Amino acid sequence: MISTQAIGEHQKLRTSPTTEPMPHHQVMQNMDRNACSLVVCGPAEPGLPGRDGKDGIQGPKGDMGAQGIAGPRGIVGPPGRMGPIGPEGEKGSQGVQGEKGDVGEMGPRGIRGLQGPPGSPGPAGAKGDRGPQGEKGVTGETGPMGAPGAPGPQGRTGTPGPKGDNGSVGEKGAKGEVGDRGLQGSTGMPGPMGKTGSPGLQGMKGSIGEKGTKGDSGLSEVNLMKQQVSALQGQLTMLQASLAKFQKVAAFPSGQIVGNKAFVTSGYEGNFDDLRQRCLQAGGQLASPRNAAENAAIQQIVILHKNAVFLGINDIQTEGRFKHLNGEPITYSNWQQGEPNNDKGKENCVEIFVNGKWNDRSCGETRLILCEF
Missing domain, CATH: 3.10.100.10 (Mannose-Binding Protein A, subunit A)
Structure with missing residues (x-):
């Protein structure tokens, strides 16, 4: 028995001037829903226009179709505004120390840093062995004469020096006045022999005098005189050398x-x-x-x-x-x-x-x- 609703839908499909022809698969779906639609097996004659169907009952919602193929990815939109900074989270617990990783390759050498301040001097080392004596250097120029130093304290009195040489003989003084005759002195040294005078007249033979006492020999006095003269000559020579x-x-x-x-x-x-x-x-x-x-x-x-x-x-x-x-x-x-x-x-x-x-x-x-x- 064909329901009124099915007939109405069929007429609507055929006679609605404002409705496009229903696709074949949709007709088949309607045929599946209502067995009565199988009666329609050919085109019907145009009938009277049906109602607009606004007062019809809304059918049940169909099942959701399968998801279609994803379309192409759209263009990335501009970044959004940065949101406000959230509150600082609590410090997490320290994780378990991981295993030591493999030693990585040595990186490139870094730029040399600035020289650091000098360190404190270390302790003095042990005294080294004495090195070999170097070659004698060139004699330097004599330096300028230094300023005279302060006078030193007076030294001790030295020992007396050796006796000096006798002084030179002074000039002969003027002849003095004749004094009173003194006592007869001892016989002096004989003077030099004078020149032989002319022979005088032979005198008369005198009387024989008394025999005198034997006198001392004059040889020792002559030798003493010679020694004194020699000493004076030596002293004179020394004086002349000293004077020169x-x-x-x-x-x-x-x-x-x-x-x-x-x-x-x-x-x-x-x-x-x-x-x-x-x-x-x-x-x-x-x-x-x-x-x-x-x-x-x-x-x-x-x-x-x-x-x-x-x-x-x-x-x-x-x-x-x-x-x-x-x-x-x-x-x-x-x-x-x-x-x-x-x-x-x-x-x-x-x-x-x-x-x-x-x-x-x-x-x-x-x-x-x-x-x-």
């Missing part, structure tokens, strides 16, 4: 006198042989100190002229045996530490520095002349 020496010293204001020695310089410079010859020509010799006092006097001249001098000392004849120019071995010396060393086998002469110390030096070097009288 002091005349030479007076010509050199920078000289120094120690005892019976005088050390002088003219400022001339030359090698050892040249200086020795010049001192001999002047009547002296190269300065050769025999004690500390003479060495100090030579040192003062070296300081004044700011130049080292050659001494009259060498070991030219025998290496290492230093002697004075007269061949006597030296008994006093004031060597610089480490000297003499005969550097390069060419140092046979001796020089003295401003500090008073000695050093062996090549005789061909040029030094200040310093003579001893």
Whole structure:
């Protein structure tokens, strides 16, 4: 039996001028829903227009169809505004320490950092062994003369010096008035024999006088006189030598006198042989100190002229045996530490520095002349 609803829907499908023809699959679905629709097996004749179906009952909702194929992904929209910062969460519990990872490859070397501040000095190390003695350096130039020091305290009174030579004989004084005749003195020394006079007339023979007492022999008095004359001549020679020496010293204001020695310089410079010859020509010799006092006097001249001098000392004849120019071995010396060393086998002469110390030096070097009288 065909329901009224089915007939109405069928007519609606056929006669509604405003409705498009129903697809074939939808007709088949309607046929499945209502068995009565199977009666329709061909096109019907057009009938009267049906109602608009607005007053029809809404059918049941169909089942949801299967999900379609996903469409293409749309363009990413602009980022949204940043939301407000949420409250800080509580600190989570410490996780279990993981296993140690493999050592990674060494990264590139970083830029060198700034130098740090110097560390505190470490403790002093142990004293090292003494190194070998270095080669002798070149003698430096003499430094400028220092300012004179404060006067030292007065020294002790020295021992009395040796007795000086007798002074020279003074000029003869004026003849005095004749005095009263004194008592007859002892017989004087016989004077020199005069020239033989012309023979006089022979006199008359006198009376024989009394025999006198035997007198003393005059031979001893003559010998004593000769000895006194010889001593005076020796003293005169010494006085003349001393006078010549002091005349030479007076010509050199920078000289120094120690005892019976005088050390002088003219400022001339030359090698050892040249200086020795010049001192001999002047009547002296190269300065050769025999004690500390003479060495100090030579040192003062070296300081004044700011130049080292050659001494009259060498070991030219025998290496290492230093002697004075007269061949006597030296008994006093004031060597610089480490000297003499005969550097390069060419140092046979001796020089003295401003500090008073000695050093062996090549005789061909040029030094200040310093003579001893």
